[in-house]
Amino acid sequence: MYIEVENAGKTFLQNGKEFTAFTDVSLSIEKGEFICLLGPSGCGKSTLLNAIAGFSPITSGSIKIDGKEIKEPSVENVMIFQNYGLFPWRTVQKNVELGLESKKISKDERHKIADKYIELVGLENFKRSHPRQLSGGMQQRVSIARALAVDPEIIFMDEPFGALDAITRMKLQDDILSISKQEKKTIIFVTHDIEEAVFLADRIVIMTPNPGKIKSVVTVPLKGHRERTASDFLQIRDKIFELFNMKHEEQIEYII
Amino acid sequence: MKKILSLKNVIVSLIILSAIWQLIFTVSEYDSALFPSPLQSFQALAEMISDDILILHIKASIYRFAIGYISSVIAAVLLGLILGRLPKVFQYVNPALQLFRPISPMAWMPFIVLWFGIGDIPAIVIIFIAAFFPVLLSTVSAVGGIDPIYLKVSENFGIRQPQIMWKVIFPAAFPQIANGIHLALGTAWVFLVAGEMTGAQSGLGYLVIDARNNLRADILFADIIVIGLIGLILDSLLKTAEKQILKAWGGVD
Numbered sequence: 001m002y003i004e005v006e007n008a009g010k011t012f013l014q015n016g017k018e019f020t021a022f023t024d025v026s027l028s029i030e031k032g033e034f035i036c037l038l039g040p041s042g043c044g045k046s047t048l049l050n051a052i053a054g055f056s057p058i059t060s061g062s063i064k065i066d067g068k069e070i071k072e073p074s075v076e077n078v079m080i081f082q083n084y085g086l087f088p089w090r091t092v093q094k095n096v097e098l099g100l101e102s103k104k105i106s107k108d109e110r111h112k113i114a115d116k117y118i119e120l121v122g123l124e125n126f127k128r129s130h131p132r133q134l135s136g137g138m139q140q141r142v143s144i145a146r147a148l149a150v151d152p153e154i155i156f157m158d159e160p161f162g163a164l165d166a167i168t169r170m171k172l173q174d175d176i177l178s179i180s181k182q183e184k185k186t187i188i189f190v191t192h193d194i195e196e197a198v199f200l201a202d203r204i205v206i207m208t209p210n211p212g213k214i215k216s217v218v219t220v221p222l223k224g225h226r227e228r229t230a231s232d233f234l235q236i237r238d239k240i241f242e243l244f245n246m247k248h249e250e251q252i253e254y255i256i
Numbered sequence: 257m258k259k260i261l262s263l264k265n266v267i268v269s270l271i272i273l274s275a276i277w278q279l280i281f282t283v284s285e286y287d288s289a290l291f292p293s294p295l296q297s298f299q300a301l302a303e304m305i306s307d308d309i310l311i312l313h314i315k316a317s318i319y320r321f322a323i324g325y326i327s328s329v330i331a332a333v334l335l336g337l338i339l340g341r342l343p344k345v346f347q348y349v350n351p352a353l354q355l356f357r358p359i360s361p362m363a364w365m366p367f368i369v370l371w372f373g374i375g376d377i378p379a380i381v382i383i384f385i386a387a388f389f390p391v392l393l394s395t396v397s398a399v400g401g402i403d404p405i406y407l408k409v410s411e412n413f414g415i416r417q418p419q420i421m422w423k424v425i426f427p428a429a430f431p432q433i434a435n436g437i438h439l440a441l442g443t444a445w446v447f448l449v450a451g452e453m454t455g456a457q458s459g460l461g462y463l464v465i466d467a468r469n470n471l472r473a474d475i476l477f478a479d480i481i482v483i484g485l486i487g488l489i490l491d492s493l494l495k496t497a498e499k500q501i502l503k504a505w506g507g508v509d
Contacts, residue, residue: 087424102419132506
């Protein structure tokens with residue numbers, strides 16, 4: 001297994017009281033998988049993501065990537081944030097080049113790589129713009145390009161489309177799905193949107209709060225591009241609704 | 257367009273003010289040795305310009321101001337960037353800063369003259385002290401207030417010390433640092449005059465004392481106006497530079 005989470009737990013000290021973000025989490029992820037961590041707020045999904053990414057260490061258990069214990073963030077595993085995390089003082093081009101600056105490559109090479117990924121996310125006309133001049137969807141595209149530019153093994157996404165309107169969100173979901181197939185990255189994606197998870201994931205990790213833990217892991221049997229209105233899509237969505245106990249038994253009325 | 261309009265307003269209001277003042281002066285029996293008329297001041301100004309005296313004093317003042325202010329800003333920003341990243345250390349530095357900050361730089365004058373004599377250095381040191389505290393404190397607070405996501409992103413993309421200072425911390429904190437630099441300009445200019453009044457043999461501040469000693473109220477007043485004008489010009493130059501940098505760094509007006 002590529003990513004191996006074993007009995008991982010994390011507790012904080014909050015106002016003198018111990019608070020458990022998640023406990024006893026075990027999860028194996030293969031290379032190239034698209035995993036969604038799905039659950040309501042407070043289920044520890046973002047904390048788990050941050051732990052796997054190396055931003056905040058767990059307090060029990062272990063997390064290994066490629067056999068190595070995770071202690072700190074690395075350029076191999078890049079995080080994409082809900083509020084983009086772009087540097088407003090840099091142009092789109094310079095933002096995308098950010099991660100390449102600490103690698104030993106020439107300036108020309110840097111430009112070339114940045115150009116490639118800016119084009120991939122469709123922003124070639126905005127290279128000289130600053131982030132504040134772009135819409136939220138475009139800013140998130142820049143941060144996707146910035147992440148891809150360093151050619152990471154894993155991309156972590158922390159509710160990346162949470163701040164976008166519904167239409168933009170669907171467009172970006174389409175894009176990230178095709179990018180993930182094309183670039184063959186392992187993606188771990190945190191969301192509280194059931195439809196988003198069904199649309200994107202190979203497997204959905206369903207988490208529940210108090211304390212945060214994994215309730216079940218659902219394999220999505222849909223391959224390649226998915227139709228949001230197709231019956232198999234809706235079936236899987238319903239199954240997940242059921243897992244959250246959110247589906248009410250309906251009294252079916254037959255009208256003849 | 258707005259700028260031209262406001263410039264027009266300034267000029268008109270100054271003309272009206274001087275006209276009223278001149279009128280009162282002409283109709284009353286006021287002693288011009290106590291307070292000069294605008295006309296007399298203007299003549300004094302013209303006299304100093306044609307004698308090349310004014311330009312000499314302006315040069316001396318600007319020289320001291322530039323050295324004192326720029327070196328102070330650089331030192332304070334550098335120290336502020338470091339202290340801002342070390343909040344534990346700053347806890348112990350801050351009380352000392354708060355103790356020295358409210359002391360007028362002029363209070364140090366006897367020591368300064370004792371150590372450096374008179375000439376350019378006392379005024380430079382006074383300006384340095386005057387600009388130092390506001391810039392340092394605003395830099396420390398700006399660095400402390402940086403959005404943690406910038407640091408998270410830097411960590412993720414492998415930007416380490418010392419690059420993180422000029423690639424991330426400084427530009428992220430710059431808008432607030434610029435505020436401090438701007439505030440300090442006014443303060444420092446005020447103390448230039450004070451510093452030159454006691455520690456120098458030239459400059460606009462020295463000219464105040466010189467005019468007083470020679471009982472030349474007209475020169476004194478002309479000098480005061482020049483001090484105000486140069487302060488105004490420096491302020492608007494800095495404001496323009498600040499705007500340019502913010503614009504280049506993607507700030508939206």
